[in-house]
Every structure is written in C-alpha cells, then in structure tokens.
Amino acid sequence: MVRWRPSGATTIVSGASSGIGWEISRQLAMRGATVIAVARRGDRLQQLADSLSGAEGKIVPMAGDLTDAAFRDQIIARAGSISDGLDLLVNNAGIGGIGPFADATPDRLRRIMEVNFFAPVELTRLALPMLRSSGNAVICNVSSVLGHRGVPGKSEYCASKFAIHGWSDSLRAELARSGIQVTLVSPSTTASEFFDVAIETKESASHRRRGAMSPDRVARLAIGAIEKRRDEIVLSPGGKLLVYLDRCCPWLANRLIARFG
Ligand SMILES: NC(=O)c1ccc[n+]([C@@H]2O[C@H](COP(=O)([O-])OP(=O)(O)OC[C@H]3O[C@@H](n4cnc5c(N)ncnc54)[C@H](OP(=O)(O)O)[C@@H]3O)[C@@H](O)[C@H]2O)c1
Numbered sequence: 144m145v146r147w148r149p150s151g152a153t154t155i156v157s158g159a160s161s162g163i164g165w166e167i168s169r170q171l172a173m174r175g176a177t178v179i180a181v182a183r184r185g186d187r188l189q190q191l192a193d194s195l196s197g198a199e200g201k202i203v204p205m206a207g208d209l210t211d212a213a214f215r216d217q218i219i220a221r222a223g224s225i226s227d228g229l230d231l232l233v234n235n236a237g238i239g240g241i242g243p244f245a246d247a248t249p250d251r252l253r254r255i256m257e258v259n260f261f262a263p264v265e266l267t268r269l270a271l272p273m274l275r276s277s278g279n280a281v282i283c284n285v286s287s288v289l290g291h292r293g294v295p296g297k298s299e300y301c302a303s304k305f306a307i308h309g310w311s312d313s314l315r316a317e318l319a320r321s322g323i324q325v326t327l328v329s330p331s332t333t334a335s336e337f338f339d340v341a342i343e344t345k346e347s348a349s350h351r352r353r354g355a356m357s358p359d360r361v362a363r364l365a366i367g368a369i370e371k372r373r374d375e376i377v378l379s380p381g382g383k384l385l386v387y388l389d390r391c392c393p394w395l396a397n398r399l400i401a402r403f404g
Pocket of ligand 1: 160238
C-alpha cells in the first residue's frame, strides 16, 4: 500500500480547538490538507484557521458537540460537500476524569464514555462510505498509554481508552481488504488543556505535567504513523516501558502500579 500523503487530502480532525488536535490540524493544513476542524469552541477554531495564512491547505472550522448525533451528520455532510472521498479521520477529541471510582458519580463514567468512545465510534460509522471512496484512507484513533494499562484514579478514562483500543483492533481487521488503515496512537502525558478540564473528584493539578511531551511533537509522531500506515504507535519511552512490562510481566506491573501508581 502506498504511503499516505497530506497534500490534497480531505481530512476531519476532532478536538482541534486545543492541544494535540490543534497541532495535528495545523501541521496537516501546512502540508496541503483540507482539514475539517471540529470542537465546541468555534472562536478557537477560527483562530486556528486565521493563524494559517500562507499554508498550502486550509482549515474548515465546524463548531459543535460530538456527542450530538445531528452534529455528527453535519460534519459528514460538510466533508461530502468538499469531496466524494475522505482520506483521513482523526478521532482525537477526549476528556479525562481523575479521582477514585468510589468517589465519582455515574455521570462521570457516562460523560467520559460518550465523548471518548461512543462519539468517535459513531462518527466513524458515518464516515465509512466516504473513507471507502478514498482508496487510501486512514482512521487515526488517539488513545493513550492508559488504553494499554489501567492505573488507579483514572478508571473511567482507562476504560474508555481500552474500549477504543479493542474496537480499533477489530475494525482494522475488518477493513484490512478495503484499503482503509486503522492507526492507534497512544501518547503519554502531554502539555495541553487536558488536565484543566478533567472531571475531578480529588488531587491537585500541579504535579501531573512533569516530563510532558509537547502537542507539537505528539502531532508530528502521529502524522508520521499515519503516513507510514502503522497499526499502532506508543509515543514515549516511559509509555513503551509500561506497555512492555504489562505484556511480559503482568503480575509485576500489577504490584508496582498498586504500590506506586
Ligand atoms: N494530555 C494528555 O496528557 C494526554 C495523554 C494521553 C492521551 N491523550 C488524549 O489525547 C487527546 C487530545 O487531548 P489533549 O491533550 O489535546 O486535550 P485538550 O487540550 O483538552 O483537547 C481536547 C479537545 O477535545 C475537544 N472536545 C472535548 N469534548 C468535546 C465534545 N464533546 N465535542 C467536541 N469536541 C470536544 C476540546 O474542544 P472544546 O472544549 O472546544 O470542545 C479540545 O479541542 C484526547 O483523546 C486525550 O485522551 C491526552
């Protein structure tokens, strides 16, 4: 299969108003893609579009809530008005939840699953006919190292990212003969607005960004994985170590995480 290329591509990126999604959108547009940039904050999406004068590609802002089925229909209709085929769908929008499961309300679990799992899965379902028309399309799901290994204090978030991980593996196999690649990207802690908006029960936000990767670097690595049509990529050395330890020696991972996690 030929390498995926941004130039001339029609793409959708969710969660484009900040952090990783902003950077993925910016870098794709700089390299010639048309990016339908999705998030709730329309003013931020417009800022992104305005910041790209001189870019080869362009940003098409689409403001709305991805958990709204009617809005998901509108995104696909907008893509259809630009091109018959969709070359890339980046399911990146996500929210976190911090604090023990026992202290949280059912609403936290429901909201996290709606945004991190049901919304991207249903957007993908709608996008599949257009992705098939592309002939060389990629679905990139931005998960997390916590979609490979659960840790305490983030149970609902881990569950949502494990769900995306399992669904991505199934979908990749189902689409293997169709020319559509499914690329799972698993970042570790990234310096974005993520922790500012997480649904918390406890803890202070101050210590959580130590050693964080920049969204710019996460975006470059993610786009590199898309271009190479990789199945999955774990971005940080610490993340790779955690995944490796969990696969090779789960009992040790369990003990270390219960003690220090
Ligand atoms: N930051 C980290 O440490 C980290 C680590 C591993 C994985 N990740 C994953 O990376 C992805 C991007 O996170 P980030 O770090 O860039 O966080 P971020 O800066 O908080 O960005 C999250 C994006 O999602 C959008 N969003 C949230 N809820 C939405 C909704 N209901 N409808 C539409 N858009 C919505 C937000 O836009 P609006 O508020 O404008 O809607 C924002 O653009 C997430 O899937 C996250 O789980 C992050």
